[in-house]
Amino acid sequence: MIKIIKYFFEALIIYIFFIIIKVVGLSISRKLFSIIFQKIGPVIKSNKIINKNLHFFSSQLTEKRKIEIIENMWSNYGKTFVEYMFLKKFQKDNLHIEVENKEILKIISVEKRPVIFISGHFANFELMSMEITKNQVDLATIYRPLNNFFLNPFMEYLRKKYVCNFQIKKGLLGVKESINFIKKGHSIALMVDQRLGEGDRVDFFKKKAHTTSLPAQLSLKYNLDIVPVYIKRNLNDTFKIKICNPIDTLKYKGKFELTLAINKIIEDMISKNPDQWIWTHDRWK
Numbered sequence: 001m002i003k004i005i006k007y008f009f010e011a012l013i014i015y016i017f018f019i020i021i022k023v024v025g026l027s028i029s030r031k032l033f034s035i036i037f038q039k040i041g042p043v044i045k046s047n048k049i050i051n052k053n054l055h056f057f058s059s060q061l062t063e064k065r066k067i068e069i070i071e072n073m074w075s076n077y078g079k080t081f082v083e084y085m086f087l088k089k090f091q092k093d094n095l096h097i098e099v100e101n102k103e104i105l106k107i108i109s110v111e112k113r114p115v116i117f118i119s120g121h122f123a124n125f126e127l128m129s130m131e132i133t134k135n136q137v138d139l140a141t142i143y144r145p146l147n148n149f150f151l152n153p154f155m156e157y158l159r160k161k162y163v164c165n166f167q168i169k170k171g172l173l174g175v176k177e178s179i180n181f182i183k184k185g186h187s188i189a190l191m192v193d194q195r196l197g198e199g200d201r202v203d204f205f206k207k208k209a210h211t212t213s214l215p216a217q218l219s220l221k222y223n224l225d226i227v228p229v230y231i232k233r234n235l236n237d238t239f240k241i242k243i244c245n246p247i248d249t250l251k252y253k254g255k256f257e258l259t260l261a262i263n264k265i266i267e268d269m270i271s272k273n274p275d276q277w278i279w280t281h282d283r284w285k
Contacts, residue, residue, distance in 0.1 A: 011150035021085045029082040030237060037078030038071055041280075050279045056207050057274065072275035076233060080124045084155070087162035091130060101243040104227065105135040112138075114182050115225040115246065116215045120193030120266050121278045123233035129164045129189050131241055132229070140166035140181040142174055142190040142214075164189070175214065182222055189229075190215065193266050195283050200256060204263050209284050216258035219249050226258075228265050232273055 021029040047070075054066055061069075083090070090096055099105075108115055117139075119128055129141045141164045146152040160167055166181065168174045168188075178188050192212055199210040219226050225246035232240050247265070252258040270277045 007148045007150050011148055014151060015154075017081075018085055021082050026082065026086050026089070029085075030079045033078035033082050034075040035078070037081065038074040041074040041077060042070075045280045049282050053279045053281075053283060056205050056284055057270070069274050070279065073277070073279055076123060076276050077278075079233070079237065080126075083124050084126075084158055087126065087130070087158055090127060091134070091162045095238075097127060097131060097239045097241060099131055099135070099241045099243065101245075102135060104243045104245070105132060105137055108187065108227075109136040112185055113225075114138075114185060114187045114222075115227050116219055117187060117189040117227050117229050118192050118215050118262060118265075119189075119229045119231070120191055120269060121281075122269065122273070123231045123239060123276045125191065125231060126159065126163050127239055128229050128231050128241055130162065132187075132189065133164050138186045139164050140168055140178065140186045140188055142168045142170055142178060142188065144170045144194075178214075178218065179222075182218065182224070188218065192262055193270075193277075193283070194281055195285055200259060202256065202259050202263055204283065205267055207284055209263075211259055211263060213255045213259045215262060216255035219258065220255060225249070226262070228262075228269075230269050230272075233276055 017033075021033070024032065050070060050073075051066070054061060054069065117128075117132060119125065129139060133139050141159075143159065146155060156167060166186065168177045168181070181188060190212075192215060195210050196212045197210060199212045201208040202211040202213075203209075204211065215226055218224055226249060227246050228244040230242045230244065232242075234240060244265075247258075247261060249258060252261055
């Protein structure tokens with residue numbers, strides 16, 4: 001009962017924020033909630049996990065740089081929160097988002113051969129699947145539902161309407177659903193940067209971490225290319241998405257080596273821009 005009450009009031013506050021955001025507008029709301037999240041974020045989430053993660057990332061970080069990364073992370077959180085209310089705007093125009101190597105998407109679309117898109121929770125990560133679908137790629141995305149069941153239906157509605165129509169819930173049934181989509185010719189997109197309780201323990205910044213091997217397993221079983229995708233928020237709050245060349249999966253012996261290679265790619269993405277990754281997640285638990 002306590003959890004239900006907690007979720008109810010959390011959702012109520014968030015819905016009120018969403019209404020305010022729609023009234024105030026995108027530009028002002030970004031600035032406002034960037035500051036709000038920088039103030040309330042450290043109160044809601046433990047700095048202990050964030051500092052532990054940053055230490056695993058690099059023990060050479062100065063205290064000043066750590067503070068800078070954390071503040072920028074919370075700022076990005078706030079802006080991304082705001083942008084959920086403007087997904088329709090992002091979907092309808094191309095002024096906010098630049099896509100590098102768009103020709104790779106063109107080839108995937110024309111050939112109608114499924115691939116596996118992988119990425120992590122960078123910048124506004126929802127925009128990656130949105131842009132892939134806007135470029136005529138048949139896509140299904142794997143996601144983890146929110147714990148808050150008062151809020152989750154609305155977020156699922158936004159994702160299905162503006163990001164990607166086909167949403168697959170994580171889990172055993174989700175794996176079966178993913179296979180069915182692949183057999184129908186759909187590509188699969190998923191985030192591979194978070195801890196998976198039943199996943200393999202694979203090096204991530206030189207420390208073992210539970211990691212999903214699903215991309216590697218699907219790639220090896222169904223002969224699918226794995227295509228990394230990266231997104232960066234620019235200083236003016238436009239975005240740049242990079243569609244990377246497919247991983248040469250033939251170089252790797254089995255799912256473990258391929259999963260390790262995928263982790264290395266995510267490491268490189270984080271190292272390029274640590275300010276826009278989610279350090280609040282207990283990746284090495």
